[in-house]
Amino acid sequence: MLTVSGLTKRFGGFIALNKVSFEVIEGEILGLIGPNGSGKTTAFNCISGALATSEGSIRFQGEEIVGMTPDAICHRGLARTFQIPRPFRKLSILENVAVAAHFGATVRTSEAEARHRAVEVLGLVGLPADPEADPTLLGAGGLKKLELARALATRPKLLLADESLGGLDPTEMASAADMLRRVRGELGVTIVWVEHIMATLMRVVDRVVVLDHGEKIAEGPPAAIAEDPRVIEAYLGEKVVLA
Amino acid sequence: MTTGRVLAALVLAALGVAPFVPMGGMGEYVIFVMVQVFIWSFIGNAWSLMGRFGLVSLGHGAFLGVGAYTTTLLWNFYGLTPWVGVIVAMAAAVVLALVVAYPCSRFGIVGHYFGLVTLAVGEVIRLLLIAERDWTGGSLGLTLKTAGDASFYAVQYADKRVFYYGAFVVWLLGLWVWHRLDRSMARAAMEAIGEDETAAASVGIHVSRFKLAITSLSAALTAFGGVVYAQYIAYVNPETLAGVGVSLRIVFAVVLGGMYSLLGPTVGTALTISLSEYLRVKFGVHFIGMAETIYGLILVVFIIFLPSGIYGSLRGLLVRRTPARA
Structure with a gap:
């Protein structure tokens, strides 16, 4: 591969x-x-x-x-995560993942589909899909999960x-x-x-x-x-x- | 937010009827100031489309100048209507924006360095306008050839109310563009780029394409604002439409009002224009440079204590979710 x-x-x-x-x-x-x-x-x-x-x-x-x-x-x-998590701090947790789903996907994904996909992936890694949730409040474990979710959102x-x-x-x-x-x-x-x-x-x-x-x-x-x-x-x- | 909507409707209605409210002998003057506020708010808005994502341009005067001089020269020398001229002007501004932004994006010139590059570009355009004096009238500027009291073809009207409504609509258009961008996924992509280009690229965001697109949009709208201003004043001058002075005045106003909120640039522009008008009336010609000095002091205080600007901070207090910070 x-x-x-x-x-x-x-x-x-x-x-x-x-x-x-x-x-x-x-x-x-x-x-x-x-x-x-x-x-x-x-x-x-x-x-x-x-x-x-x-x-x-x-x-x-x-x-x-x-x-x-x-x-x-x-x-x-081909997606990657970073050793030291690099969340987009000005975006909510959901937006962090949705932006990856919208722009990074291997297949064309509309904004609505991207948000839907983000909720799905966040569920998979076990993070809240609250559109207001702030990534700066996550601990080390949470940031790693967000990192993974963002990479997976790109399918x-x-x-x-x-x-x-x-x-x-x-x-x-x-x-x-x-x-x-x-x-x-x-x-x-x-x-x-x-x-x-x-x-x-x-x-x-x-x-x-x-x-x-x-x-x-x-x-x-x-x-x-x-x-x-x-x-x-x-x-x-x-x-x-x-x- | 229903009270907000009612308030917004009331303000819009008040602005809509303002030219017909009897204000004694002051009417002309108030209209004159308000048209300026609309136009410069629109320009501030255009600037903040880039500025809010960390693409701080200190040379937006370049785009103003290119816009204003393009339509003016095309009209004066070739009799081309500004309705067509404005399209040429915006296209020229986009070309200039790409010439500046592409190398910056390609070679990773960001932050303060990007600011310095744009600062230089603003000056280059100003010096060019002065140097090409056979065409542009040099530092004396250029008056638009008149086409009578009211000409749709030349976009010249003696009645300032026409410009009032025109500028009003233009201002609303700027707010609409800002709002549309704010609600789109492109905003999220730009925020991501502004924060961490490597991480943004790793999730599939085409960093340079986004930067060039937002810079082009901002430049085109700024040039449009420059054209509206030139048509309104019917006179263009390198000092008022290009170079460091006007470029920084745009930045001051937006930082003062708040670049992360829809009405921030408008509030900031209204305040700076009111302040400079007040100081002009108060001090006349005695303390030249007083307005700039006071701007400077206010700006320093604001950057330190209220990075989201006046409007942004007030809104932050009212809305539960704190707005993004600088």
Whole structure:
């Protein structure tokens, strides 16, 4: 569904991503992990068009998307969330999601349909669809949900979820992991999930790609990744957490 | 909101009959001031279409000047009716807006930097108008060729009441455009862009298209206001219709009244025009620059204490939901 090959991103002389290649298969939840600064978020930014790719190719459903603007990529059915939630503070929670549903949808959506869709998606993630509700009053968990709702409102085929569980307590984490499973199950959305908290991630994903210092060091099913010596080394012996 | 509707109907009715209310010898003067208020409120409204989303232009005089001079020159030199001229004028303003806004949007010139670019554009147009004096009359300005006491073709009327009603309708038109935009999803998209361009683009909003569209709309309406003003005064001048002075006066009025509410620009314009008229009558020619000094002081106080403006703040107190803040 998504084929990343030879993806390279340089910031001046610093190489944030070095010839990274991986594939996302339709219907799976792929975990993208790696220590801090390993290039996970940079990869997301390149794929979603927020950053210009230096070299390499990214094909989404057979189409080259390197060089496309973020809105064009969104219209093709590739949505993303941000690591640090970026709600539109001047809009209500409902408007935040409705604006995504109206402008970002893969199919033409009228304003009325967009509002309807927003109510639906907010229900799915468990936020109030009150047209007056102010996003600045949401806590960390609520903001993550809003972030997810906004991305889902665009009816994506592939969702890039960036560290959706950072800053959540264990209960919220479990329910958020469950949420991603439901997103795949009920909406049929393929997911690439970047996450720091690996114990949770390992239980949900089908496959894992591991980045370290901008390079792919391992790829495979969670059980094999947890035993991979290079991964353990990269994580400075976090084997306990992985298992 | 029913009391609000009744109040609005009463105000509109009062404005509708105002030219026929006997005001002693003051009638002409009151009409003159009110026409100015209508026209400049409309222009302030056009400015706020951009300003409220963080696209703060300090050079809207450029669009006023392009508008006013286009119709005036076309009329004086080619005898082209302003009814057609106004379309050319608005088109010219849109072209100028795109020439300015496209590179700004492309290279991410936002916030204060965008303000500085527009400030320069306003000055460039003013200097151009002065430099091209064979056509434009330079800094002396240009008088519209007269076409008799009442000419529909030339849009010239000796009877100021014609302009009163014309400007009244134009003002209402501006409010309607503002209201329509406010209720549309495009407003939500613009708010999103104003806050976070990256996040806006990630949910499928075409950032530069929206910015160019809103800038074009604002420029076209401002040029339209410039044309109406030129037809009314029957005289154009680079100082009153282009450059920093007039550009900032538009911004002052809107910030004073409140750029996030429908009637904010109108309230602000009415206050600034009343203030400058009052100071003009009070001080005459003795303290030139007094009005600007007082504007400046008021503006500083407002930006600090009432960022939503006079009208916006009052409305915020009356309506439960607090309005968006700067």
